[in-house]
Amino acid sequence: xxxxxxxxxxxxxxxxxxxxxxxxxxxxxxxxxxxxxxxxxxxxxxxxxxxxxxxxxxxxxxxxxxxxxxxxxxxxxxxxxxxxxxxxxxxxxxxxxxxxxxxxxxxxxxxxxxxxxxxxxxxxxxxxxxxxxxxxxxxxxxxxxxxxxxxxxxxxxxxxxxxxxxxxxxxxx
Ligand SMILES: Cc1cc2nc3c(=O)[nH]c(=O)nc-3n(C[C@H](O)[C@H](O)[C@H](O)COP(=O)(O)O)c2cc1C
Numbered sequence: 001x002x003x004x005x006x007x008x009x010x011x012x013x014x015x016x017x018x019x020x021x022x023x024x025x026x027x028x029x030x031x032x033x034x035x036x037x038x039x040x041x042x043x044x045x046x047x048x049x050x051x052x053x054x055x056x057x058x059x060x061x062x063x064x065x066x067x068x069x070x071x072x073x074x075x076x077x078x079x080x081x082x083x084x085x086x087x088x089x090x091x092x093x094x095x096x097x098x099x100x101x102x103x104x105x106x107x108x109x110x111x112x113x114x115x116x117x118x119x120x121x122x123x124x125x126x127x128x129x130x131x132x133x134x135x136x137x138x139x140x141x142x143x144x145x146x147x148x149x150x151x152x153x154x155x156x157x158x159x160x161x162x163x164x165x166x167x168x169x170x171x172x173x
Contacts, residue, residue, distance in 0.1 A: 001033050002170045005047040008054070009039040009064045011133070014123040015055045015086045018159045022051060022084070025163025032167050039068045049080045049170050050112070055122060056087035056102050058136070069109035082116040082166055083107060088151045090121035115169050118162045121153025 004026050008019040016038075023034045035047070044050060052069065054061035069076070085102045093101075098119045107114060126134055126149050141148035 001031060002049070003033045003035070003047045004049045004051065004166060004170070005042065005044065006034065006036045006051040006053070007039050007042040007065075007068065008036070008052075009062045010055060011057070011062075011130075012123070012125075012128065014154060015053055017123075017154065018084070018086050018120050019051075019053055021156050021159035022053075022163035022166070025160030025165075026167040027163070028160070029164055029167035032170060034163075039064050042068065044072055044075045044079070047079070049082070049166060050076065051082040051084065051166060052106065052110070053084040053086065054106065056085050056089075057133075059101070061085060061102065061105050066105055066109060069106060069111075073109070073111045076111040079112045080169065081110050081112040081114050082118070082162075082169075083110060083114060084118040084120060084162065086120045086122040088122050088124050088153060090119055090153050095119055116162070116166060118158075120159055120162075121155055122151075123154050124148075124151040126150065 006019045006023050008015045010016045019036050023036045027034045054065035083106045103117050
């Protein structure tokens with residue numbers, strides 16, 4: 001049975017949620033084994049398709065995800081790869097622009113065949129952020145002249161669809 005590994009990192013959990021929905025979408029196709037792992041615990045051995053995702057903080061994916069790609073360059077070389085990011089700009093800016101702006105850091109380091117790229121909406125609750133992150137967001141909101149309290153752009157359906165798409169790609173080498 002073909003095996004898919006979905007790797008993510010997260011600060012507040014929304015990218016883990018998206019990773020799980022992607023896994024459920026892929027598993028719904030029936031003939032694949034899907035595993036979800038935090039980037040700190042991921043081992044690529046034995047998997048055919050690697051999906052790697054990160055939230056966006058201050059315009060960039062988390063350094064843990066970027067350095068995972070660089071550190072595993074050789075192992076990724078002969079695998080199929082998909083990349084995704086989770087951010088709150090989703091829906092406010094054309095998707096192509098977000099792919100260019102936010103996925104480029106990952107794409108530049110992704111060895112192997114990048115067969116799919118996706119941008120998903122994220123979740124932000126100012127009251128639940130660390131002091132440092134809350135200050136950053138409040139300063140940003142002030143600069144933009146917009147109120148910032150809670151944003152929920154999570155979309156289970158689109159994440160499941162992406163997972164199903166990846167299972168489909170596995171059947172088409
Ligand atoms: C300090 C901070 C900076 C952020 N910077 C961006 C950004 O530059 N662009 C964007 O679209 N979203 C930005 N976000 C929103 C996050 O990407 C979003 O909340 C995401 O769902 C967080 O994922 P996580 O829960 O997996 O950590 C930022 C959030 C915080 C708290």
